[in-house]
Amino acid sequence: MNVIECEGLSKKYGRHEALRNISFTLSENKIVGVIGRNGAGKTTLLKIIAGFYKETSGRIHVFGEKPFNSLLASVNCIYIDDYMSLPTALNLSEILQTCESFYPNWDRGLAEALFDYFQFQPKQRHNTLSKGKRNTFYTIIGLASRCPLTIFDEPTTGMDAAVRKDFYRALLKDYLAHPRTILLSSHHLEEIEDLLEEVLLIKNGETFLHTSMDDLKEYAIGLSGKKEAIETCISAESVLYEKELGLDSVYKVVKNSLGVREACLKNQVVISPVSAQDVAVYLTANTKGGIDDVFRDR
Numbered sequence: 177m178n179v180i181e182c183e184g185l186s187k188k189y190g191r192h193e194a195l196r197n198i199s200f201t202l203s204e205n206k207i208v209g210v211i212g213r214n215g216a217g218k219t220t221l222l223k224i225i226a227g228f229y230k231e232t233s234g235r236i237h238v239f240g241e242k243p244f245n246s247l248l249a250s251v252n253c254i255y256i257d258d259y260m261s262l263p264t265a266l267n268l269s270e271i272l273q274t275c276e277s278f279y280p281n282w283d284r285g286l287a288e289a290l291f292d293y294f295q296f297q298p299k300q301r302h303n304t305l306s307k308g309k310r311n312t313f314y315t316i317i318g319l320a321s322r323c324p325l326t327i328f329d330e331p332t333t334g335m336d337a338a339v340r341k342d343f344y345r346a347l348l349k350d351y352l353a354h355p356r357t358i359l360l361s362s363h364h365l366e367e368i369e370d371l372l373e374e375v376l377l378i379k380n381g382e383t384f385l386h387t388s389m390d391d392l393k394e395y396a397i398g399l400s401g402k403k404e405a406i407e408t409c410i411s412a413e414s415v416l417y418e419k420e421l422g423l424d425s426v427y428k429v430v431k432n433s434l435g436v437r438e439a440c441l442k443n444q445v446v447i448s449p450v451s452a453q454d455v456a457v458y459l460t461a462n463t464k465g466g467i468d469d470v471f472r473d474r
């Protein structure tokens with residue numbers, strides 16, 4: 177079953193087009209990474225999916241319904257980010273009790289176990305917590321709700337490395353025991369790549385790539401060697417990233433293909449793997465040289 181179907185989706189804020197002609201389909205029970213640079217449109221897309229924002233044009237169906245103002249979407253979906261507007265009159269324990277009455281699949285045992293593990297105090301108020309602790313508390317709500325569609329929008333902002341690791345581990349364990357569709361946006365693909373089955377890459381408000389994590393890991397290869405030798409093996413359009421290594425040697429990242437690999441073997445060009453994180457960075461960059469382009473010819 178498809179949980180999300182999106183076709184030609186666009187969103188404008190006034191004159192600014194934040195999303196343009198987005199199309200993709202997500203089937204149920206997968207963990208999908210929503211990856212893109214700052215301002216790419218991830219939050220806008222996730223909030224439309226959660227029913228918080230209305231699309232400007234195009235079609236979006238979540239569980240077969242338009243999500244905006246849909247009761248079906250709001251009961252079956254939870255959206256967690258670092259700006260959750262929870263009532264300040266309630267303490268942490270009361271917030272969890274309130275969540276229990278709203279989310280039909282709420283697991284009180286899991287919420288309490290995570291609450292104790294991360295050393296929260298029942299009488300604390302969420303608005304007095306540090307940024308990292310506040311986001312840890314929100315992720316407890318996201319996990320314990322067990323919503324069929326769970327959206328975490330950059331959930332680990334402010335968390336220290338140990339807590340981030342614990343959160344990802346908890347997410348994976350709970351997902352394996354209770355499969356559901358989880359969308360996870362992050363700038364740190366390297367931290368979450370082992371969790372993800374699919375990746376949705378957003379670039380400048382458009383779906384640039386929707387692929388399996390395995391395919392993204394194989395998407396590109398790095399080539400090092402003499403400029404001329406490399407140029408005989410590739411076409412200029414296939415270059416995703418390049419940097420100079422010396423006077424006449426370069427490193428180029430190109431789309432992986434059997435033809436390029438064979439040509440490189442013949443021309444003494446060294447081939448190396450490129451991490452999925454780097455592939456995502458190169459695919460979503462606006463220049464092929466990255467920050468080096470700013471310093472070129474200076």
Ligand SMILES: Nc1ncnc2c1ncn2[C@@H]1O[C@H](COP(=O)(O)OP(=O)(O)OP(=O)(O)O)[C@@H](O)[C@H]1O
Binds near residue numbers: 189216217
């Ligand atoms: N309420 C708004 N009013 C006007 N423009 C907005 C609004 N919200 C977002 N935008 C603009 O829409 C674009 C996409 O923003 P969005 O927050 O969806 O990106 P993002 O990929 O989540 O970014 P980040 O990784 O920095 O959180 C940006 O150019 C942003 O400035």
